[in-house]
Amino acid sequence: MIPPSTYDGRHLLADFYGCPVLNDPALIEAALRSAAERAGASVIGLHLHHFGEGQGVTGVVLLAESHMSIHTWPEHGYAAADIFLCGARHDPAAALASLTEHLTPERTVTKEVKRGV
Numbered sequence: 001m002i003p004p005s006t007y008d009g010r011h012l013l014a015d016f017y018g019c020p021v022l023n024d025p026a027l028i029e030a031a032l033r034s035a036a037e038r039a040g041a042s043v044i045g046l047h048l049h050h051f052g053e054g055q056g057v058t059g060v061v062l063l064a065e066s067h068m069s070i071h072t073w074p075e076h077g078y079a080a081a082d083i084f085l086c087g088a089r090h091d092p093a094a095a096l097a098s099l100t101e102h103l104t105p106e107r108t109v110t111k112e113v114k115r116g117v
Contacts, residue, residue: 009066009115012083012092014099018106022072022079025050028057031102032068039085039095041065065090070099079103084115 021027025048036043042064049058056072066084073079081099083092092112100108 008088009084009086010092011113011115012081012085012096013111013113014081014083014096015109016079016081016100016103016105017108018077019072019074019079019103020077022056022074022077022103023050023054025057025059027102028059028070028072031099032059032061032070034102035068035083035095035098036061036063038098039083039091041068041085041090041095068095077106079105086115 029046029048032046033043043061044064045062047060051057054074056074057070058072059070061068063085065086067082068084069082071080083095085092085095096110
């Protein structure tokens with residue numbers, strides 16, 4: 001088996017707590033699009049699913065550089081986001097900052113995983 005080559009892939013996991021609005025698909029779409037733009041990533045496609053009145057939203061953005069996703073639980077004021085970007089010129093921290101601006105959490109917990117090392 002050939003070992004994977006090393007490349008600059010960063011996978012940022014973020015938990016957002018105390019978010020006031022998480023059941024609005026338009027807000028979630030705007031947050032994902034803005035996060036991709038701020039990170040310098042190229043959107044190939046975006047898909048959202050709203051689970052119904054007062055319920056959460058799941059969104060996935062397919063990027064030329066990998067992907068971003070979010071899952072929201074408005075009844076808990078909680079959202080989980082996944083930002084995976086390849087290449088040194090793309091900035092997962094900028095994507096995280098953009099999501100934070102849109103979701104306005106009281107608290108955010110993050111973990112970064114370096115992929116392909």
